[in-house]
Amino acid sequence: MISKKKVNKIEIYYFSGSGNSLKVARDLAEKLKGKLISVASVMNRERITTDADIIGFVFPLYDFKPPLTIMDVVPKFKKIDTKYIFAVCTYGLAPSHSLKHLNKIIQSCGGCLSAGFAVRMPHNGIGSIKNNDKKNQSMYEAWKNKLETISSYIKAGKTGRIEASSPVFSFLNPRALKRLPSAIKFIMHLLLKGIKSLDFTSDEKCNGCGICEKICQAKNITMVDNKPKWAKNCLGCFACLHWCPKQAISLGGYNMDIAFYHHPDVKLSDMVR
Numbered sequence: 314m315i316s317k318k319k320v321n322k323i324e325i326y327y328f329s330g331s332g333n334s335l336k337v338a339r340d341l342a343e344k345l346k347g348k349l350i351s352v353a354s355v356m357n358r359e360r361i362t363t364d365a366d367i368i369g370f371v372f373p374l375y376d377f378k379p380p381l382t383i384m385d386v387v388p389k390f391k392k393i394d395t396k397y398i399f400a401v402c403t404y405g406l407a408p409s410h411s412l413k414h415l416n417k418i419i420q421s422c423g424g425c426l427s428a429g430f431a432v433r434m435p436h437n438g439i440g441s442i443k444n445n446d447k448k449n450q451s452m453y454e455a456w457k458n459k460l461e462t463i464s465s466y467i468k469a470g471k472t473g474r475i476e477a478s479s480p481v482f483s484f485l486n487p488r489a490l491k492r493l494p495s496a497i498k499f500i501m502h503l504l505l506k507g508i509k510s511l512d513f514t515s516d517e518k519c520n521g522c523g524i525c526e527k528i529c530q531a532k533n534i535t536m537v538d539n540k541p542k543w544a545k546n547c548l549g550c551f552a553c554l555h556w557c558p559k560q561a562i563s564l565g566g567y568n569m570d571i572a573f574y575h576h577p578d579v580k581l582s583d584m585v586r
């Protein structure tokens with residue numbers, strides 16, 4: 314457990330598609346002098362052993378919950394009950410109860426989420442076409458302030474704060490209501506076929522550069538005849554779409570109003586590292 318006398322060892326595990334969560338995880342790692350670890354680098358291990366006293370999970374919100382990858386990886390940590398665990402979820406509309414959901418998973422492994430924070434970032438999912446630079450900039454500014462709050466809270470070893478909001482508020486504005494039909498179609502796809510089967514396609518703008526193959530954390534993309542081919546193991550992060558330099562990738566068959574976006578402080582090389 315967290316100690317005020319000794320120097321606590323901190324590890325921050327992140328999962329990110331368009332860089333928002335990587336930016337948040339990286340800033341926190343710098344502030345807290347923690348080690349930054351990509352979830353993709355440990356997700357295929359059977360068990361995860363660490364001597365860190367403090368473990369952080371930073372991830373985007375997907376359909377009101379943490380990504381499957383996070384929910385799968387957390388129970389793999391040994392001695393999770395002996396750690397101070399914090400989580401930060403980045404979200405586009407509303408954090409919902411995702412951090413409480415994560416807490417339940419940690420509790421089922423004998424531990425508990427000591428602190429959970431939600432950080433609003435530009436939306437990278439359906440309806441993100443409505444993003445605008447000014448609004449994005451104000452979210453980046455707000456993050457700078459929240460970084461201080463979160464890092465002070467963790468440094469002080471405080472517990473109990475788990476941020477949440479009702480998912481209903483996500484849809485209670487005219488712009489969000491406009492997106493509702495495509496959102497419902499997307500949710501139906503997820504319910505019927507599952508996130509792993511998301512049907513991405515590339516169009517004639519694709520020049521076969523292979524960035525999508527490199528950036529895919531699930532190794533779900535292979536280049537065949539210089540064109541990407543998606544298997545059925547998608548993690549739903551949309552990284553292939555957002556980092557395509559030719560903007561040639563879309564969710565096949567759906568008009569999802571998705572804007573191409575990635576966090577301005579995150580480079581492609583940070584994502585594929």
Ligand SMILES: Cc1cc2nc3c(=O)[nH]c(=O)nc-3n(C[C@H](O)[C@H](O)[C@H](O)COP(=O)(O)O)c2cc1C
Pocket residue numbers: 328329330331332333334335372373374375376377378403404405406407408434435436437438439483549550551
């Ligand atoms: C498949 C998918 C589902 C999403 N679902 C939600 C959601 O239910 N609520 C929400 O507020 N944001 C949602 N988002 C937006 C992301 O959580 C948000 O933009 C996040 O900051 C992206 O982080 P990243 O850049 O690290 O991938 C979703 C994004 C994707 C790609």
